[in-house]
Amino acid sequence: MGKLLETAALASEILDHLSIEVKQLKEKGIEPTISVIVVQGDPASECYAKVKQRIARRLGIRYLLTFVHSQVTETELLERIKWLNRCPTIHGIILELPLPKHLDAARLAAAISPEKDIDGLTPSNKLACFTGNKGLYPATPLACIRIMNYFGYTLEGKNVTLIGHGETVGKPLVQLLLRENATLTVCHKYTKDLRMHIEKADVLITAVGKVGLISADMVHRNLIIIDAGISETKNGIMGDVQPEVAEFVKAMTPVPGGVGKVTTMLLFENLIKAVHLQTSKRKREVDQRESL
Ligand SMILES: NC(=O)C1=CN([C@@H]2O[C@H](COP(=O)(O)OP(=O)(O)OC[C@H]3O[C@@H](n4cnc5c(N)ncnc54)[C@H](OP(=O)(O)O)[C@@H]3O)[C@@H](O)[C@H]2O)C=CC1
């Protein structure tokens, strides 16, 4: 039986650290605040928004949860985002995805002010992630790397096979993995022989959203698997990897209890970073005005 990389202890370590940071900010008179917009119609989105609300409550973070009607127009949502961008007491904005078909997620996400974009979806944060510059990087790719580090697995010089190059997970993860000096193979829907790419891998990261994609006959004893896939099924959430695969590899993250738990914590880590970005920007503006 391989090692199950349960992330509860890591998540609670991050939570403890964040609690201290929130307390310090509050002592300075800053109340970290996040605004989460859920366009009604996707039950999973409503559920994730509530998971985050529970953590925010534990951290003492102000959490403004807004449900908007599924028929909302893009202009109405853009107006709401612009208002939140201007509001100095709101530090983080999350637009829960996926959105109904009549709304353009990329255009809406791009309207979020980059220093409040704790999901890392705006063009300037994507560029920062690409170049390694200062910015807010997406939480799930960060979570994959953090889990590897936490369990003492290095990525440098390792053969990593990544399945999925989606906007939220796969694409930004490519950049982070290259910066860790991993040798990378990226697979997707058109990859002819997934098995062959897994055979030569030391680490397999899946970010697809297809239940049961990876089965026991596709893996090997020396493989470490990070399963970032999430699909809602009638039996709860499932990853891309069949759970019994854990028995045939070196180590594997479970779903639930793996990447998702750390993702949520890192979103809040991004919120604290966002608070610092905004307070230092405001201080710079004041200093500039005073020097005129
Ligand atoms: N654990 C967590 O905390 C989080 C998990 N997620 C989950 O991560 C997953 C990926 O999300 P996201 O980045 O938005 O991905 P997308 O849905 O945007 O993309 C999925 C990717 O998987 C590829 N793909 C689809 N079918 C197959 C297949 N049969 N074999 C190989 N590759 C395939 C697609 O290839 P192609 O481009 O060629 O179509 C695409 O690159 C989802 O399950 C999502 O729910 C997301 C955020 C947080």
Ligand SMILES: Nc1nc(=O)c2c([nH]1)NC[C@@H]1CN(c3ccc(C(=O)N[C@@H](CCC(=O)O)C(=O)O)cc3)C=[N+]21
């Ligand atoms: N722009 C964008 N950013 C996202 O971060 C994003 C998204 N879109 N679309 C949907 C997916 C899904 N997702 C999850 C986050 C946390 C858990 C999580 O906390 N999971 C717990 C279980 C939670 C529970 O059900 O109690 C676990 O895996 O152990 C799951 C899924 C974020 N997503």
